[in-house]
Amino acid sequence: MTAESGLKWLLRFIAVTTIPAFIAAVMPQSWLVLLIHKAEPGMSTGILVTYLARGLMLMYAFVGLECFIFSTDIRRYLPLIWILGVGAVVVTLVGIIALFAGVTPDHRVGLFWIVFCDFAEGFAQAVLLVVLLSRIPRRNLRY
Secondary structure, eight states: OOHHHHHHHHHHHHHHHHTTHHHHHHSOHHHHHHHHHHHSTTOOOOHHHHHHHHHHHHHHHHHHHHHHHHHTOHHHHHHHHHHHHHHHHHHHHHHHHHHHHHSOGGGOOTHHHHHHHHHHHHHHHHHHHHHHHHTSOOTTOOO
């Protein structure tokens, strides 16, 4: 398997796993509140929390759609894939640092670990994305 085909399959995997987040963005309010309470019992589910949850899910779905489009022509979208990869490494790393800095050890339960796993999985995918990108030859690129 070449780095280019590996990159194509990684982008498609990201797309398949993130596009369904659109469902969470448009689900009824009562369902969203129920899921938030399951993840973090007693958490306030006011407008700000649901707005941020829906916004985050729309962002995930949008990134997934981009990844699917990028996977159709790696050479053409290579500069954009580089931006996605490096940006994802930075964002996930900053997110992990901020998460651990902002939550005291005695409060690291429940939703904290869900968020941590989300960041860690995103960081692993982003690093793999950058590694595969670095192995694609730069000759005869179309951009």
